[in-house]
Amino acid sequence: MDNVRATAHRILLQMEWRPAHPDRLLRTALERHRDMSDRDRALLTELVYGVLRWRRRLDWHLEVLVGRKKVDPPVRTLLRLGLYQILFLTKVPAHAAVNETVELAKTAHPKHIVGFVNGVLRQAVRRGNDWPFPDPASQPVLSLAVETSHPDWFAEYALKRWGYEEARRILEANNRLAGITVRVNTRRIAPDQVRTWFEQQGVAVEPSPVLSAALRLSSLRMDMSRLEPFQNGWIQVQDEASQLVSLALAPEPGERVLDLCAGFGGKTTHLAALMEDRGEITAVDEAAWKLEALQDNARRQGWTCIRTHVADALTLDPDRLGLFDRVLVDAPCTGFGVLRRHPDIKWRRSIKAPFRASRTQSALLRQAARFVRRGGILVYATCTIFQEENRGVVEGFLRDESQWGTEPVIGVLPQSCRDMADGSYLQSWPHRHGTDGFFIARLRRVEGNE
Numbered sequence: 001m002d003n004v005r006a007t008a009h010r011i012l013l014q015m016e017w018r019p020a021h022p023d024r025l026l027r028t029a030l031e032r033h034r035d036m037s038d039r040d041r042a043l044l045t046e047l048v049y050g051v052l053r054w055r056r057r058l059d060w061h062l063e064v065l066v067g068r069k070k071v072d073p074p075v076r077t078l079l080r081l082g083l084y085q086i087l088f089l090t091k092v093p094a095h096a097a098v099n100e101t102v103e104l105a106k107t108a109h110p111k112h113i114v115g116f117v118n119g120v121l122r123q124a125v126r127r128g129n130d131w132p133f134p135d136p137a138s139q140p141v142l143s144l145a146v147e148t149s150h151p152d153w154f155a156e157y158a159l160k161r162w163g164y165e166e167a168r169r170i171l172e173a174n175n176r177l178a179g180i181t182v183r184v185n186t187r188r189i190a191p192d193q194v195r196t197w198f199e200q201q202g203v204a205v206e207p208s209p210v211l212s213a214a215l216r217l218s219s220l221r222m223d224m225s226r227l228e229p230f231q232n233g234w235i236q237v238q239d240e241a242s243q244l245v246s247l248a249l250a251p252e253p254g255e256r257v258l259d260l261c262a263g264f265g266g267k268t269t270h271l272a273a274l275m276e277d278r279g280e281i282t283a284v285d286e287a288a289w290k291l292e293a294l295q296d297n298a299r300r301q302g303w304t305c306i307r308t309h310v311a312d313a314l315t316l317d318p319d320r321l322g323l324f325d326r327v328l329v330d331a332p333c334t335g336f337g338v339l340r341r342h343p344d345i346k347w348r349r350s351i352k353a354p355f356r357a358s359r360t361q362s363a364l365l366r367q368a369a370r371f372v373r374r375g376g377i378l379v380y381a382t383c384t385i386f387q388e389e390n391r392g393v394v395e396g397f398l399r400d401e402s403q404w405g406t407e408p409v410i411g412v413l414p415q416s417c418r419d420m421a422d423g424s425y426l427q428s429w430p431h432r433h434g435t436d437g438f439f440i441a442r443l444r445r446v447e448g449n450e
């Protein structure tokens with residue numbers, strides 16, 4: 001039996017039943033099938049991510065083929081997988097896509113379902129490029145949702161907020177594959193040396209137009225953790241926009257810094273680099289396993305100034321932890337700025353998600369403020385593009401907290417970031433800057449705590 005398609009089907013179906021990270025499911029599957037060739041591994045990743053990325057479009061095509069007939073999740077997932085290969089994968093011949101999917105159907109379904117799958121996919125092949133699409137003039141929301149494969153609620157939000165043309169550019173950019181960007185640990189090695197290492201492995205590398213210590217790698221998905229630059233602590237996989245967050249905090253060597261939502265420590269280790277490993281960084285997260293990964297990361301990169309603290313940030317007490325010169329809140333968010341890398345997120349959120357997220361974000365920001373000394377800096381960041389989670393959270397905070405003011409984020413960043421300015425804040429965009437979509441606000445405590 002074809003391992004690749006069966007595995008892709010299993011992963012996609014698992015994601016139908018309950019939320020899971022495709023990356024984690026893929027990694028587990030690849031570990032189980034160590035004998036899989038590199039070509040098959042790449043195809044498996046492409047099938048899973050391709051179906052997730054194009055799900056709304058595939059469902060539209062399915063609707064054209066079978067009408068509103070109810071199709072059970074296992075069969076729907078099979079059809080999406082077959083259709084994706086027929087419509088989007090030029091390297092898989094259409095007849096092979098049909099045959100492989102039908103063979104897969106035979107392993108789990110009765111004859112009439114196998115016949116149904118076969119019939120639907122053959123119809124799709126016969127259609128070639130002849131598919132109806134919603135009319136953008138009379139059905140702009142449906143047209144945006146289907147053509148760019150986003151949930152209808154988000155297409156409607158985007159249309160209202162940005163207008164059709166800009167909304168289309170934003171949504172289309174989410175379907176462009178994002179390459180891997182790395183931050184070079186310049187304390188260990190020069191960016192040029194890392195560049196040469198990758199080029200010697202046949203990977204094309206471009207220096208970042210935004211940041212001097214960042215490199216853009218052409219290969220889309222490599223297992224970085226196996227590579228020498230990663231194992232030697234020379235690099236951190238991190239999009240440029242994400243790198244701007246620590247730069248916006250601009251910590252100085254010797255300071256006390258609090259990273260309240262540290263996660264795996266992409267930003268924490270960057271802070272340590274900016275502080276030349278001098279001073280003290282307290283990295284907090286409620287997920288112990290993430291902080292363990294952070295510690296590995298810090299060890300590999302050679303940072304000793306980070307200590308981790310597993311806790312719900314909302315319950316921390318400034319009397320115990322003391323005050324800090326700078327505090328970072330890299331808040332949990334809806335993630336709509338990173339849909340290029342995580343297309344599954346689109347289907348896991350509803351229109352209520354930004355509002356719900358904003359309540360936690362506001363609580364975290366208010367809590368973070370309690371830890372900042374007078375004159376100190378607080379940076380609030382998300383990887384999303386909803387006003388409710390970004391400007392809305394910060395402005396709500398500023399309305400209630402008279403001891404705080406904003407500072408232009410751009411003031412502490414390289415000139416190359418100028419066009420990311422959004423008033424005194426920063427908002428980066430995949431369609432404009434080729435980076436992930438991040439929001440950053442920089443606040444200063446002007447009065448209050450000593």
Ligand SMILES: C[S@@+](CC[C@H](N)C(=O)[O-])C[C@H]1O[C@@H](n2cnc3c(N)ncnc32)[C@H](O)[C@@H]1O
Pocket residue numbers: 260261262263264265266267268284285286287290311312313314330331332333
């Ligand atoms: C956007 S992620 C942080 C990513 C991380 N800063 C990085 O650069 O890799 C948000 C993090 O906040 C953590 N988190 C969410 N709510 C929290 C809370 N109440 N207390 C502590 N950590 C929390 C999550 O576990 C998650 O790791």
